[in-house]
C-alpha cells in the first residue's frame with residue numbers, strides 16, 4: 001500500500017526514544033521529513049543521526065519541554081520554518097507518575113495536567129495555522145489504554161487521558177470541513193525504555209526478575225505479550241497518512257486486545 005507520505009513535513013514530540021522515536025523512524029522510512037523534539041538535546045541528536053543513517057531522509061532536532069508553552073511556541077516556529085510548513089503533528093509527552101488518589105496533592109495534579117493535557121492543547125494551538133495550509137493535514141494524539149479502561153495504580157493517567165481523547169474527538173468535528181483529520185492512539189504495554197525501567201524497578205521491589213514482571217503485565221492482553229514500538233509506529237503512521245484519508249475522530253487501541261469492551 002502506498003501511504004502517500006513522501007516529502008510530508010512531520011513533527012513528533014517526546015521523540016528521543018520510545019513510542020515517539022519509533023514513530024519518527026517509521027515516518028522517515030516512508031520518505032517524510034521529520035522534526036523530533038524532547039527535553040535533552042544529546043539523546044535527541046543521537047536518535048536523529050540513527051534514523052538518518054538508516055533512511056537517508058532529513059531529521060531535524062529542536063529541544064523543548066512540552067510543559068513550557070513558550071518553549072513549544074519557539075520549537076514549533078523553528079520546525080515550521082525549517083521544513084517550510086507542516087502536514088502532520090504527533091503529540092506525545094512523558095507519562096505522569098504512578099500512584100493512587102491518596103498519593104497526590106493538588107500540585108501533582110496540576111503538573112500532570114500540564115504534562116499530558118495542556119501540552120497537547122498548546123501543541124495543537126501552535127500547529128493549527130500551518131496545518132490549515134496543508135493538503136494532507138493530520139493530528140495524532142498519543143494517549144493510553146487508560147483513556148478507556150482504568151489501569152491499577154495509574155490514577156493520574158486514568159483521570160487525564162480521557163480529556164485528551166475528548167479533545168481529539170471534538171477537534172475532529174470542528175476542523176474536519178477544513179480537511180484536517182484528528183485521531184488518537186491508545187497504546188497498551190509496549191516494550192519501550194520506560195517499560196523496561198518500570199519493570200526493573202518492580203522486580204527489584206518484589207524480589208523477582210524482570211521476565212516475571214513482563215510476563216505478568218503481558219497476561220493482561222489477549223495476545224499475551226507486549227507490543228513492539230514498531231507495531232505502535234505502524235498504526236500511528238498509517239493513521240496520519242493520506243491512505244487513512246477517511247478516518248478521523250477515532251480512538252484506536254493498539255493494545256493486543258487488553259481493553260475488554262468493543
Ligand SMILES: NC(=O)c1ccc[n+]([C@@H]2O[C@H](COP(=O)([O-])OP(=O)(O)OC[C@H]3O[C@@H](n4cnc5c(N)ncnc54)[C@H](OP(=O)(O)O)[C@@H]3O)[C@@H](O)[C@H]2O)c1
Nearest residue numbers: 014016017018019038039040065066094095189190192194
Ligand atoms: N510504553 C507503554 O507501554 C505505554 C503505554 C501506554 C501509554 N504510554 C504513554 O506514551 C508516552 C510515551 O511513552 P514511552 O514508553 O515511549 O516513554 P519513554 O520511553 O520514557 O520516552 C519518553 C520520551 O518523552 C520525552 N519526554 C519526557 N518528558 C518530556 C517533556 N516534559 N517534554 C518533552 N519531552 C519529554 C523523553 O525525552 P526527554 O527525557 O529528553 O525529554 C523521551 O523521549 C507516555 O506518555 C506514556 O505514559 C506508554
